[in-house]
Amino acid sequence: MDIDTIELIHGEGGKHTQQLIEDVFYKNFNNDILLKNTDSALITLPSKNIAFTTDSFVVNPIFFRGGDIGKLAICGTINDLTACGAEPLYLSAGFIIEEGFLVEDLIKIVSSMKEASKISKVNIVTGDTKVVPKGKVDKIFINTTGIGVVNGYKPKNIVCGDKVIITGTIGEHGTAIAVDRYNLKVKGHIESDCEPLNYILKCLKDYYDHIKFMRDPTRGGVGQVLNEISKQCGLGIHIFEGKIPIRQEVEAINDMLGINPLYLASEGRMIIVVDKEVSMKVLEDLIIKCNLKASIIGEFTEENQFVYIENDFGGKRILTPLEAQILPRIC
Amino acid sequence: MDIDTIELIHGEGGKHTQQLIEDVFYKNFNNDILLKNTDSALITLPSKNIAFTTDSFVVNPIFFRGGDIGKLAICGTINDLTACGAEPLYLSAGFIIEEGFLVEDLIKIVSSMKEASKISKVNIVTGDTKVVPKGKVDKIFINTTGIGVVNGYKPKNIVCGDKVIITGTIGEHGTAIAVDRYNLKVKGHIESDCEPLNYILKCLKDYYDHIKFMRDPTRGGVGQVLNEISKQCGLGIHIFEGKIPIRQEVEAINDMLGINPLYLASEGRMIIVVDKEVSMKVLEDLIIKCNLKASIIGEFTEENQFVYIENDFGGKRILTPLEAQILPRIC
Numbered sequence: 001m002d003i004d005t006i007e008l009i010h011g012e013g014g015k016h017t018q019q020l021i022e023d024v025f026y027k028n029f030n031n032d033i034l035l036k037n038t039d040s041a042l043i044t045l046p047s048k049n050i051a052f053t054t055d056s057f058v059v060n061p062i063f064f065r066g067g068d069i070g071k072l073a074i075c076g077t078i079n080d081l082t083a084c085g086a087e088p089l090y091l092s093a094g095f096i097i098e099e100g101f102l103v104e105d106l107i108k109i110v111s112s113m114k115e116a117s118k119i120s121k122v123n124i125v126t127g128d129t130k131v132v133p134k135g136k137v138d139k140i141f142i143n144t145t146g147i148g149v150v151n152g153y154k155p156k157n158i159v160c161g162d163k164v165i166i167t168g169t170i171g172e173h174g175t176a177i178a179v180d181r182y183n184l185k186v187k188g189h190i191e192s193d194c195e196p197l198n199y200i201l202k203c204l205k206d207y208y209d210h211i212k213f214m215r216d217p218t219r220g221g222v223g224q225v226l227n228e229i230s231k232q233c234g235l236g237i238h239i240f241e242g243k244i245p246i247r248q249e250v251e252a253i254n255d256m257l258g259i260n261p262l263y264l265a266s267e268g269r270m271i272i273v274v275d276k277e278v279s280m281k282v283l284e285d286l287i288i289k290c291n292l293k294a295s296i297i298g299e300f301t302e303e304n305q306f307v308y309i310e311n312d313f314g315g316k317r318i319l320t321p322l323e324a325q326i327l328p329r330i331c
Numbered sequence: 332m333d334i335d336t337i338e339l340i341h342g343e344g345g346k347h348t349q350q351l352i353e354d355v356f357y358k359n360f361n362n363d364i365l366l367k368n369t370d371s372a373l374i375t376l377p378s379k380n381i382a383f384t385t386d387s388f389v390v391n392p393i394f395f396r397g398g399d400i401g402k403l404a405i406c407g408t409i410n411d412l413t414a415c416g417a418e419p420l421y422l423s424a425g426f427i428i429e430e431g432f433l434v435e436d437l438i439k440i441v442s443s444m445k446e447a448s449k450i451s452k453v454n455i456v457t458g459d460t461k462v463v464p465k466g467k468v469d470k471i472f473i474n475t476t477g478i479g480v481v482n483g484y485k486p487k488n489i490v491c492g493d494k495v496i497i498t499g500t501i502g503e504h505g506t507a508i509a510v511d512r513y514n515l516k517v518k519g520h521i522e523s524d525c526e527p528l529n530y531i532l533k534c535l536k537d538y539y540d541h542i543k544f545m546r547d548p549t550r551g552g553v554g555q556v557l558n559e560i561s562k563q564c565g566l567g568i569h570i571f572e573g574k575i576p577i578r579q580e581v582e583a584i585n586d587m588l589g590i591n592p593l594y595l596a597s598e599g600r601m602i603i604v605v606d607k608e609v610s611m612k613v614l615e616d617l618i619i620k621c622n623l624k625a626s627i628i629g630e631f632t633e634e635n636q637f638v639y640i641e642n643d644f645g646g647k648r649i650l651t652p653l654e655a656q657i658l659p660r661i662c
Contacts, residue, residue: 013550014653039411039546040384042481048379053371054423054476055459058468080370092385094474096427128386128474132660137389138467143425143459145385145476150373215370219344322345329463 006101011131024106025093025127028114033090033125041125043090047149051086053077054145060329062109062139064180066172066191067267069142070109074116074124075267076331077146078196079216083270085153085208088120088198094128094143101140109140120196122146151201153208158233162212163279164298165272167200167286168193169245170222174264175253177330184256188249195268203290207282210275217271218331220322223262225271226298226307227321234305239298239319241311263322265330273300337432342462355437356424356458359445364421364456372456374421378480382417384408385476391660393440393470395511397503397522398598400473401440405447405455406598407662408477409527410547414601416484416539419451419529425459425474432471440471451527453477482532484539489564493543494610495629496603498531498617499524500576501553505595506584508661515587519580526599534621538613541606548602549662551653554593556602557629557638558652565636570629570650572642594653596661604631 001023009016026034033041055076062069074091081088093113097106117124172193179186197216204211217225222244230237246261254261274282279296286294307319332354340347357365364372386407393400405422412419424444428437448455503524510517528547535542548556553575561568577592585592605613610627617625638650 008659009655011550011659012653012657014555017550038415038486040382040415040417040479042415043381043383045376045379045381048376050374050376051371052374052421052423052478053457054425054474056425056427056461056474058427058461058463060467084369084371084373086371086373090383092383092476094385094387094476096387096389096472126384130387130389130660132389132469135466136391136469137472138463141427141468141472143385143387143474143476145423145425145474147383147478148371155369219342219348224345322343324340326343328339328342329461 001103004103006097006099006103006106006131008099008131008133011129017129020129024110028110029124031123031125033123043125045149049150051081051084051148051150053080054143055080056141056143057331058141058329059177059331060138061180064192065176067194068109068112069140070112071116072194072267072331073142073144074113075194075196076218077144078120078122078198081146081148082198082201083214083216085214086148086150087201088122088146088148090147091122091124092126092145093124096130096132096137096141098137098139099131099134116196120198153211156212158212158235158273158300160235160300160302161276162273162300163276163296164237165274165283165294166222166245166297167270168293169247170266170269171246171250171254171261171264173267174221174327174330175250178257178327179253186253190249190253193266193268197268197270200270200290203285207274207278210278211272213273215271217269218265218267221263221265222271223319224322226319229273230305230307235300235302236304237298237307238301239307239309241309243295243297245293245295259326262319263326267331332434335434337428337430337434337437337462339430339462339464342460348460351460355441359441360455362454362456364454374456376480380481382412382415382479382481384411385474386411387472387474388662389472389660390508390662391469392511395523396507398525399440399443400471401443402447403525403598403662404473404475405444406525406527407549408475409451409453409529412477412479413529413532414545414547416545417479417481418532419453419477419479421478422453422455423457423476424455427461427463427468427472429468429470430462430465447527451529484542487543489543489566489604489631491566491631491633492607493604493631494607494627495568496605496614496625497553497576497628498601499624500578501597501600502577502581502592502595504598505552505658505661506581509588509658510584517584521580521584524597524599528599528601531601531621534616538605538609541609542603544604546602548600549596549598552594552596553602554650555653557650560604561636561638566631566633567635568629568638569632570638570640572640574626574628576624576626590657593650594657598662
């Protein structure tokens with residue numbers, strides 16, 4: 001592109017729109033299905049059983065330690081498909097851009113999307129671009145919608161004794177966003193955990209008969225997801241505080257902010273509810289084969305119908321559903 | 332909902348988000364596939380050959396004569412699928428809402444989506460809601476992404492003599508938006524032509540072997556679409572001005588505004604390029620079976636490689652590709 005900023009004319013559907021699409025989007029998302037001059041992608045799927053999911057990304061700031069809105073938009077939708085056991089195959093990308101947005105920044109974002117799409121082997125096959133006048137959108141919003149193929153996994157009834165696995169350290173995405181948004185001076189290394197998780201399905205597929213439920217703890221974090229599961233199945237969840245993988249830096253920053261990291265978003269973690277019989281095997285595979293810092297953090301119980309945490313000294317406290325606003329625009 | 336406005340907490344992923352989804356979205360979009368508490372819709376498709384398309388809607392104003400952003404978001408994506416001969420089946424809906432937005436207005440918009448979805452028999456099966464602080468988005472933006480099933484239609488090489496059909500009067504959507512945005516005092520009845528067009532496929536399917544190309548003339552209007560087709564196939568297009576169906580009110584308002592309605596968006600019309608042999612039959616079916624004000628407006632020619640219009644007195648002028656901004660945010 002021989003211009004510095006995106007202007008209204010780039011959203012008009014004429015030759016400037018074509019040029020933007022050509023120079024920025026096609027160049028990066030290049031694949032056999034993404035065709036010029038058609039509004040729809042034509043796809044032959046490997047199966048008729050699909051999962052279909054959508055997510056709009058409005059994260060602030062758009063560039064943050066460990067990622068940007070583009071990477072997040074790819075990972076978020078891939079992980080939603082992964083959570084229902086579907087192999088993510090194709091994505092759409094819809095951009096809403098503020099007049100005056102730097103072309104340089106758009107290229108950075110689109111390059112991140114290309115990179116995340118390459119790592120996850122999921123192609124962006126169709127897209128849309130709108131430009132709105134200055135002040136009518138905060139820089140850039142991106143919608144991604146994904147299609148995945150369902151390959152034998154189905155959620156099942158959760159029973160007393162089932163275990164809760166988390167695939168890695170929690171709250172890093174939310175913490176990274178907070179640090180960059182509020183310009184916090186922090187020691188130590190902290191960055192978003194934002195990552196496409198579809199590769200873990202390979203590791204889990206031998207256990208599909210024993211996996212009861214999966215969900216990525218994004219908005220509302222682990223705390224909110226566990227509360228939703230507890231409400232749905234009518235069982236309590238007993239969480240062992242010492243088993244929750246969390247980085248010291250994340251704890252320290254959230255202590256300072258007065259935020260409970262259990263309610264902070266992760267964007268590269270999965271909560272997996274699994275039959276206790278195979279739980280150790282699943283954990284082992286996640287750690288060894290997928291190289292993850294996974295942990296069994298708790299189990300389902302009939303004792304009560306809420307989520308509670310037991311600390312290393314036997315003290316218990318209730319982890320309530322999310323009531324108030326913690327940190328808006330984390331995704 | 333027992334509240335008047337959408338607040339940031341409705342986008343946090345907690346119980347307020349759940350309540351909004353329950354009270355507004357599920358109540359209206361209710362269908363067997365749209366399930367609570369899952370991020371993805373699980374679908375069994377009738378075929379492995381699909382079309383996949385996305386569109387973000389940022390129209391201003393959000394309510395206009397003949398429709399609103401909700402109706403437009405359903406029609407736009409359905410029509411993009413229709414344009415590639417795919418039977419639209421499923422839609423996702425992603426909402427980005429400004430803090431303080433009236434719940435009453437959201438319900439109006441969602442009801443329009445429900446209505447358009449009912450008419451077109453296309454279900455909204457998955458969704459997402461984000462709320463951003465006041466001033467960070469202009470009221471509400473909606474992304475819809477659609478899946479359709481490809482049923483025997485393929486675009487073909489356009490040759491000299493092929494005819495251009497438009498399925499109805501042009502430029503009404505763009506004109507309606509202009510009238511409402513700029514509060515123009517106009518006489519006569521004018522409203523957006525916004526309509527789901529998938530029903531025309533029934534009428535066209537007998538002619539799939541002879542239909543070369545379809546496109547709905549939205550951004551950039553008929554003028555821009557014809558220029559793109561001409562560029563792609565390397566042929567000129569000879570348009571007969573007298574054959575272009577246009578309402579008097581649309582002509583009068585655009586005369587006043589100094590806008591050429593050929594560049595104004597329609598949101599319920601299709602441009603169809605068809606083999607001259609069957610063109611009259613296709614036209615007849617569109618008029619009689621589909622009850623449309625369709626017209627053959629021109630034909631492809633080898634004389635030159637641009638689009639030109641001949642008026643009733645034999646005068647010719649070139650219809651150039653869209654250069655400047657006509658009317659932003661019409662969809």
